[in-house]
Amino acid sequence: MTINPSGWRPSAPSDVHGNAPATTTGNRALMLEEALLFEIGSRDQTGVDFANVERAGTERIAGLARTSLDLPGLSEPETVRHYTRLSRQNYAIDLGLFPLGSCTMKHNPRFNEKMARLPGFADIHPLQPQETVQGALELIDTLAHWLITLTGMSAVAMSPKAGAHGELCGILSIRAALEARGDARSVVLVPESAHGTNPATAAFAGYKVEDIPATAAGRVDLEALKARLGPDVAAVMITNPNTCGLFEPDMKAISDAVHAAGAFVYCDGANFNAIVGRVRPGDLGVDAMHINLHKTFSTPHGGGGPGSGPVVLSEALTPFAPLPFVAKQADGRFKLVEEEHAADDHPDAFGRMVAFHGQMGMFSRALSYILSHGADGLRQVAEDAVLNANYVLRSLEDVLDAPFAPSGPCMHEAIFSDHGFAEGFTTIDVAKALIDEGFHPMTMYFPLVVHGAMLIEPTETESKASLDQFIVALRSIAIRARAGDEALKAAPIYAPRRRLDETLAARKPILAWKTPAPDGADSGEGAELGGR
Known part of the structure; x- marks a missing residue:
């Protein structure tokens, strides 16, 4: 598989020590490796055969007739599997806790x-009488x-x-x-x-x-x-x-x-x-x-x-x-x-x-949410959100620096800094390690008034059991960061993709597919948005 120059590459199922992959497919049990469409299919084939038929019209509006799709041809099963596999790599509120501070990622009731x-409601049109x-x-x-x-x-x-x-x-x-x-x-x-x-x-x-x-x-x-x-x-x-x-x-x-x-x-x-x-x-x-x-x-x-x-x-x-x-x-x-x-x-x-x-x-x-809660229920929403945030704050303040904890309770979110980590270890290392534990990382480096900020908002919809699981994982990672555990630098190990070179990816983004040159050299195509 082609390695993206920005550093974004497949995470082959190597072990935690970085040893060679245990499989040849890149799959990790039921977490299936998924290539790009261009790497699956080929431009010189299609998934559907068309008979040679005459087109009904000769011109499209403003002469915008498509002359070439320049897309890979896939069979229907390949297409369905591709998007299904990608969907399984998404993290969502229906899969687990979203600890993003300032975002309030709460449950969406069915x-x-x-x-x-x-x-x-669902089928009205804005121009109806x-x-x-x-x-x-x-x-x-x-x-x-x-x-x-x-x-x-x-x-x-x-x-x-x-x-x-x-x-x-x-x-x-x-x-x-x-x-x-x-x-x-x-x-x-x-x-x-x-x-x-x-x-x-x-x-x-x-x-x-x-x-x-x-x-x-x-x-x-x-x-x-x-x-x-x-x-x-x-x-x-x-x-x-x-x-x-x-x-x-x-x-x-x-x-x-x-x-x-x-x-x-x-x-x-x-x-x-x-x-x-x-x-x-x-x-x-x-x-x-x-x-x-x-x-x-x-x-x-x-x-x-x-x-x-x-x-x-x-x-x-x-x-x-x-x-x-x-x-x-x-x-x-x-x-x-x-x-x-x-x-x-x-x-x-x-x-x-x-x-x-x-x-x-x-x-x-x-309105459904408001009416199902009522005034008293909405008051409890706020109380439980604040209770959950303070539970996170007090459960972690002995292993993570909480700069405002001495001034009293927090409100809806708990904030921590990177103070106390071993030299060379940063908030990004903690966040990437959380991915290996099956959690979406917290909000990082915001607000700017706290160095290496980690902002966590559990909301009111998380149970004590789910918070305890998150707290145990984050405590373990924080202790490793304070001790200088070099394995953190390799995280995430178990995610579908390994850690990005984020600086290079931001400065030299690859925004479109380009066909690798036959000799492995950079073909120079598609380096910018609008390229092939």
């Missing part, structure tokens, strides 16, 4: 999936009511398609509010403990971004924030609970100071799962906050289409929310308020975020 597939989709509009309105109630806010924009898209919606609402009062401001402040998309969103919206430092306890430095506030500051984008897995105890004081300076508070709601049912961001002075439905309300990441990142807004920002939105009429029916209604119903809207309103697949799943 009940939600059943509801999302009901006729009237509104009188034919009253049930769908009512579902959106009901979900909106729950999101407003849970957050203590005034309104919600349901159209944003993801977290970062929601951030942009919130910042554009803030900009519209400032413009409406004739207040030109140019700076957005972003604490070091905020999510990485926050500064990108502010910059995309045309603002200059400035950092606010964190304290030694991993929270926003309130005095530094107050010192920077001024007439040029439009907003502060803060994540709470923050990316260190900690609640900001000065959140109300932060909001009061920002409002006193004439600015707005944007809260990144990606970590709302840790406080849902227990804390209402509106009570803390938040003006805008996006909610990742996949993180807090169990919809799949992406879900086979656009995701969903509704944005809740304070009373001050409600007039500037984007179009369209669902409104209940006096006769009990629902309508979408769009541009043609805006002059009467919503004259200060800043515009649209998307062509069509919402994502029914995500809305129906999220």
Whole structure:
């Protein structure tokens, strides 16, 4: 099999000492080695025979007739086996724990999936007449009511398609509010403990971004924030609970100071799962906050289409929310308020975020989750998520450095550093060794305020038994890293592929297949995207 120059190569079933493969196929029992399609088939053959027939037409639109597929020919069994074998090499939440911090990879209940597939939700079209989709509009309105109630806010924009898209919606609402009062401001402040998309969103919206430092306890430095506030500051984008897995105890004081300076508070709601049912961001002075439905309300990441990142807004920002939105009429029916209604119903809207309103697949799943839990159940979601994270933190703090553990409990995620590892051993070695133990690695090297960060979020859906298994595996690896066990450098041994040369792969990626030259030399073809 051809070796990829970036270092990505088959992991033949050698033993832990790197000895020669025990088989000639590359297979490891039922974990079957799978080559590329180009290595399985051949361009000079096909899996199907076609009779010589005349084509019905001579030209395709704009003359885009395909002259050559340049693809390998495979039989139907070969094709099916190829994709089935690849699918077995995927790691998924239905296979095991996803300890990714900041991602909230929780169980997706099958009940939600059943509801999302009901006729009237799964098969509607965005251009249907509104009188034919009253049930769908009512579902959106009901979900909106729950999101407003849970957050203590005034309104919600349901159209944003993801977290970062929601951030942009919130910042554009803030900009519209400032413009409406004739207040030109140019700076957005972003604490070091905020999510990485926050500064990108502010910059995309045309603002200059400035950092606010964190304290030694991993929270926003309130005095530094107050010192920077001024007439040029439009907003502060803060994540709470923050990316260190900690609640900001000065959140109300932060909001009061920002409002006193004439600015707005944007809260990144990606970590709302840790406080849902227990804390209402509106009570803390938040003006805008996006909610990742996949993180807090169990919809799949992406879900086979656009995701969903509704944005809740304070009373001050409600007039500037984007179009369209669902409104209940006096006769009990629902309508979408769009541009043609805006002059009467919503004259200060800043515009649209998307062509069509919402994502029914995500809305129906999220509402199913909310209604099946109820207010008390959602409160328990937050409590169990925090309990699980603290269980992980306290079970590992004796073998992994936990920089913020002395300041008290964490919230939804536990953070560790690489401090204490033997010389030459890093977080990446621990992460790769976890793969050999059958676990997806945790989030690595984020947030940047912790050196060699390992961020772990178990969520509320993991049992104590599954957490214990993960903790035992990570404890063992951490002890080996502290002792300088050189075998860690070879991990993963048992995965379908061995460790990448990640630096080379990033700097010289091979993005397309190229036929190896007959003499083994580099043919020079396909080295860049668009090559053969």
